[in-house]
Amino acid sequence: MPTPRHHLNRQRRRQALSDPPAPGPRAHAARAHAPVALLPEPEPVSEREPEEELDADTPAPARTAARRRRFSPLVVLCLLTLLLGAFAGWAHHRASGLRDDPARGNTALTDLARTSEIKGQTAAAVAALFSYDHADTAPFERAGRTLLTGKAVAQHKALFGGVLAQAARQKTVITTTVTDSAVERIDGDRARVLVYADQSSVSTAGTGKAKSADQGVYAGAMFALDMVRRDGRWLVESIDTFGR
Template sequence: MSTTRHLVNRRRRLATTAARTATAPAGEPTAERPGTDRPGHEAELPPPGSAPGDVPEPDGTASAAAEDTGTGERTADAADTADAADTPSGKASPSARTRRLPVILCLLTVLLGGFAAYAATQASSLRDDPATRNTALTDIARTSEVKGAATQAVEAVFSYDFADPEALDRAVRTHLTGEAVRQHTTMLAAVRDQGPKQKLLLTTTVTESGVERIDGDRARVLVYADQSNTRTAPAKGGDKAAEDERTYAAAMLAVDLVRTDGTWRIANLDTLGAGS
């Protein structure tokens, strides 16, 4: 307010001085009014021709407008200064970041949706891959279970004791199913026929096995086994005791197993071309 009044008084003083100088005789010095040699005298001196103490006040409307304008400018400057102080150099203002946030979220949604579709496609292809379905590569407990079932079944169905031929029949019913029953009957037909006559004792021991694959309730196992075959030959002459004849052989076969009623059974016997 004081600055505006100061400017108005100064303009009036300059206008009065210019008018007095124009009307004064040539060569006559212009008299200075008392008190003009002090700083701020413009605010104290009335304009020429006015009575002492009659100091006009500046127009209220102009002063108010000037004050309002100055206040508005100062407010805007303060706001700009605050924004500049809060905003790091080289970074967008909070309002700009707020405007960009929906765009960033949309982009992230699109990217995540694309990744989800890609992951679903890859998972489906992996499920269709036989190597991935083969749990023998990942499920140690199930692999051990299948190996144990295959070992027990092979040793049981390929062993024979002439003194208890029904044990072989029980083993077939327990460990074989489907096509394997017919295959086993063909493979051990000679043993069943000659066993009682030769007092045959056939023992099979699995030495090694490996699970090739496990796919749900089906599995394939490669088996290595040693076989011991003992025959009791009839005595030659009445005074001689019977003689035992013992032979050894190695066997290799692949067995396909299926799980039924919670039990693994051999469904197919593959001698890998040994009998062809």
């Protein structure tokens, strides 16, 4: 027959089996020194947007649009390169054309002293070459020898061939005065001058009433002269009467 002591021992065994053992000092120490797990470091964020991954299940229009978006910067860069190259070529060609343009060698508007010199000597040459006095032909003949060169010699003779014969008979005095001139071009020692002149022709052959009746003939003239510099002087090299 069980005694009270046996009942007490049985209750203790049941209590020991039902309650878990309390943690010991070593367990507390191990838990206190257990390493703390660190949070995973965030992956660096790239500034470049991830490219779209295309697989076999992606529809064809979507793949085409993705490729266009991927290659559009490259296409724009190529187009800009081509445009810049074309512009550089055009600019080089334009600059070469300006350097080779004959008008750039014209100093008529920039060299004012030379322009004034040409105009002054041209006016003096025209007055001597296109004026004639039947009583004193020496200045006219001297001008033809000293102020003409090249084909202007023959042109001057052709212009005055018939005039001189008539002027000798009628005892004519021809006076030519430059009213205005313009230097169209100066290229080194050559120049082209546009001349405006007034010309009068008076006959002194008549006597009495016939002489007083001749009031003379007045006319305006316009022509161009090609001038060339020789030995410090500007000579007439060509006479252009514009087909007259």
